[in-house]
Amino acid sequence: MATVRTKFRASSSDTKEGTLFYQVIHNRVARQIHTGYRLYPHEWDAENREIVFPPGVADNRRNYLVSLGNALQADAGRLKGVISYLDRSGEAYTVDDVVSRYLSQADNHCFISFARNLAGQLGRIGRQCTADTYTTAINSFIRFREERDIPLDEMDSDLMVAYEGHLKSNGICPNSTSFYMRNLRAIYNRAVDKGLTVQRYPFKHVYTGIDKTVKRAVPLDVIRQIRDLDLTLQPDMDFARDIFMFSFYTRGMAFVDIAFLKKTDLQNGVLTYRRHKTGQQLSIKWEKPMQELVDRQGTSGTPYLLPIITDGGKDVRRQYRNQAHRVNRNLKKIGRRLGLAIPLTTYVARHGWASIARSKNIPLATISEAMGHDSENTTRIYLASLDTAEVDRANSLILKSL
Known part of the structure; x- marks a missing residue:
């Protein structure tokens, strides 16, 4: 047997x-x-x-x-x-x-x-x-x-x-x-x-790489403008701005991870969570701006740290997806108000943190660890499309020397 x-x-x-x-x-x-x-x-x-x-x-x-x-x-x-x-x-x-x-x-x-x-x-x-x-x-x-x-x-x-x-x-x-x-x-x-078929490499002649994307980062002065906007009369936009800033404060935390954070994830001044995408566990020192932002939110009736999922009895993934659409829709309104050249989304906070960290000469390995990337190659893909200023300056020097 x-x-x-x-x-x-x-x-x-x-x-x-x-x-x-x-x-x-x-x-x-x-x-x-x-x-x-x-x-x-x-x-x-x-x-x-x-x-x-x-x-x-x-x-x-x-x-x-x-x-x-x-x-x-x-x-x-x-x-x-x-x-x-x-x-x-x-x-x-x-x-x-x-x-x-x-x-x-x-x-x-x-x-x-x-x-x-x-x-x-x-x-x-x-x-x-x-x-x-x-x-x-x-x-x-x-x-x-x-x-x-x-x-x-x-x-x-x-x-x-x-x-x-x-x-x-x-x-x-x-x-x-x-x-x-x-x-x-x-x-x-x-x-x-699983042994259901032999390997015939059907994808060997199609494109499976990743092109450089349109720049999706903003500099530190724009982050300050977003933070300091007076949105008290527009609560939906105010909430979207808070989620954007929370992502930036937490090293570019992805929206899905923000949505599922629980109050119990914050212990002894350290926020600990697992990335939904990779399962990797990350820990972040809790800073004053994070606490001030959380204090502005009303989550007394739920176990979640921020009011993205508000009813544990309903489909939590549907609540998360609906809020993601709503937050990004309002962030784009904020971006248009500020005259930004790119659509403002929660993803811009993640790219922005990486770009600003790199501009301050923080090592690539540190940025990769902070963002929970599987490898530095992933971080390089992020950074490759973020800032072409150095390349532009080099080209200008060359043209001026003609």
């Missing part, structure tokens, strides 16, 4: 999540099934092969771990069912038969169906941001395919080149095209990891 063990593989970096996988053993032959589930080493009990809840774990992380535990239990039940079926058949079988039958039950062998199932699975285990990102890319590909699914084995470079042409003909910019391609590639690679 085949046996199944759940195992954890730690990341090479102590600050990043490791991965869970299933090891199936039969007749002394072992095979692995990748799950896509991720967690930190201190959240896994290797001896008992089960998830543990660290002391003081945040509510959103606890919910994620509970969902992950339920997913592991459901997978284990399916694997046991496959093994029982093969045992009852009375015929000899291999460990590959177990893996193949399990995977065929988990996902069919068509790309769109697999992608939808994967997005749903990620949502169920608490990785809603990734699920939403995948869903956006999937929906674009579905429109291209006119709702027709395609076998994984037919995903090839010709198809993706045709899809890229479709996006270009519809006016989709290169960075957005690359966004769709990178996410579809990640989904496809998951299918390869």
